[in-house]
Amino acid sequence: MAERAPPGEGAAHPHGAEQRLPRLALGLDPFEIRARNVVEPGDRLPTGQVLDETTSARLCLEEAERRTGFRAKWRELEEARERDSGRDDRRRRGIGLSLYFHGAGFTGNGERKMKSPVTARLRADGRIEVLTAMTDMGQGCAAVFPQIARAAGGLGEDDVVFAEPDTGDVPDSGPTVASRTTMIVGNLIARTVAELRDSILDPIVGEGLSVSDGWIVGPAGPVEPFRDAARRHFETAGPLEITHRHEPPEWQTFDESTYQGAAYPTYAWGADVVEVEVDPDTLAARPVAATAVCEVGRAIHPTLCKGQIEGGTLQALGWALLEEVKLQDGRYLNDRLATYIIPTIKDSPRIDVHLLERAWKGGPFGAKGVGELPMDGGAPATAQAVENATGIPVEEIPATPEKLLLASSSPVGAALCGRAGWGGGANGKNAASEKTGRPHRAAPTENEVLP
Missing domain, CATH: 3.30.365.10 (Aldehyde oxidase/xanthine dehydrogenase, molybdopterin binding domain)
Incomplete structure (x- = not known):
């Protein structure tokens, strides 16, 4: 892994790379692998842009840990999963962490062209x-x-x-x-x-x-x-x-043929901690708590700013666990809210939002952009929490029970989660189903529309 590898620019929604970091960490916990590789002021992004003094990745990461006690909880839940291997009479708890950032304004020369x-x-x-x-x-x-x-x-x-x-x-x-x-x-x-x-x-x-x-x-x-x-x-x-x-700052130049230069004038930063509970019989995951620590410059209207982050975080949780577009022969099978499931108030956990205000000189009274930032962190943190609870690798979202069942029966899934009493092993059977006699729902067919 490259030193100081960036956590991923928000526009690409890198939940897969973010989620895989702990598996590549060679025994390091999710906080430690991020703390060792976090970008700092003066570091270069892949486009060659040098990050300025308002780069707040480490501040967000450390504040999220301070407010949630993530490291202690993560280790405790890892040990509990190992200790309770083979038991299916209790719901499994898990916790996940993500670190992310998002550029404000149009990418590259977009703002310069619009003026x-x-x-x-x-x-x-x-x-x-x-x-x-x-x-x-x-x-x-x-x-x-x-x-x-x-x-x-x-x-x-x-x-x-x-x-x-x-x-x-x-x-x-x-x-x-x-x-x-x-x-x-x-x-x-x-x-x-x-x-x-x-x-x-x-x-x-x-x-x-x-x-x-x-x-x-x-x-x-x-x-x-x-x-x-x-x-x-x-x-x-x-x-x-x-x-x-509007005229972008003179130093913000971007070569659209090579994708090199300053892609954005500034970035907003965030770290999420999500806690989930997984039913051992159905593999249904439910978020029970979420914490979002965000640095968005100065908050012009703190209440509205926190509300926007809370709403975006709930959207991200829905993306992680519920929302899935299903197609057949180019036709949407779930083309209405009766069949395309989004989170409701009953699906929403407690969401705590904390603003780290660091004024940026290029925005009004020091403000940066907020809008898309909270959508970037919730899904990888949730996927990591599900894996922490079950040992099942989450390779795609939404992490529905059907996908988790299939993942637990795969060779990779069996190797990672078989020791936890959930894995499929070589015969592809699910340990919890064998013990209880209550089979999990079969994986969906291509013609099935799932809620």
Whole structure:
């Protein structure tokens, strides 16, 4: 294994490589193998990009261990599986760990090609109107954008409004994708609003004027409401409009023919610990606890940020254990939510989210992108937890009972988990079924639609 091998860039969803790390570790526990190979500031990624000082892989890893006691639990459960070999009268517990990161913004030269614009303009009533194409699909920009605009301009709650993202009225500030909304567009909002505010302040006579909580403030105290000055500026000088376009930093260059260079201006980092419980008769796995430690720069709205990470983590748990598209002759067999199973509240474990805030100078007030990050860690941590509980190698997800049964009967599975009383051995039989007389459900046929 290469020294300081990166845990895997999120866009590729490297759950397979992440999950196999403990098997390659030559006796090291999952925490130790990651701690020895974790990327640090100054390390190079496969694209040649040198990681900056906000690289937080080790911080996330160590904080996840501190909050969960992962190493002690993992060893205890490994020993319990060996000790209880042959017993099938109790549910097996397992714990897994993952370490991951995800780039914010479009890969490579995407942002440079789009040069996404945001416009701020002064309205006749003295309010500032912000025009952007971003849409809120649940990620919270309807709350975060006004928060950024008010903080950047020192404005009051009623001093700024956002235009509806009608493509006929607003500039094309790029799609609402790629973990870019808060970091890229939010930064443009901060710049345009601040510049518009300064343009309104410039004609006002007085030294040391600023705007705070919607008031123009001088050395002696409040002078007048900002909206009064803004309304007067509109009446005397007419409409005022400012547009800024996003320009990636000059050092972010990327060769799309060789895939070498800085793929992203920054990365968000995370470490997940997932605990599962596996039924010995059915091999059904259920997550019982999850911890996500994430470094996403400064959290503009901590409650919404934690909620987005919690939701993404639950999606990842569903990906690990439940969600599977089934096809026959090019046709979807489970094309509705009645047959394509996603997690419900009953499937959700307790999810604890912890933010490690390290401001990044390229984002608004230090923020990085969040959106896709939490989807990267939940599946490999869950797969590792299932293997910790059963000894069965999880080679593909979702780790359904049928797949686990097949894996336990494979030569590799038999070698890894036979000693735990679960393996199939050379004859392909399952130890738990032989002891109880209750056979596991047969592996699905190609025509069977499983829930």
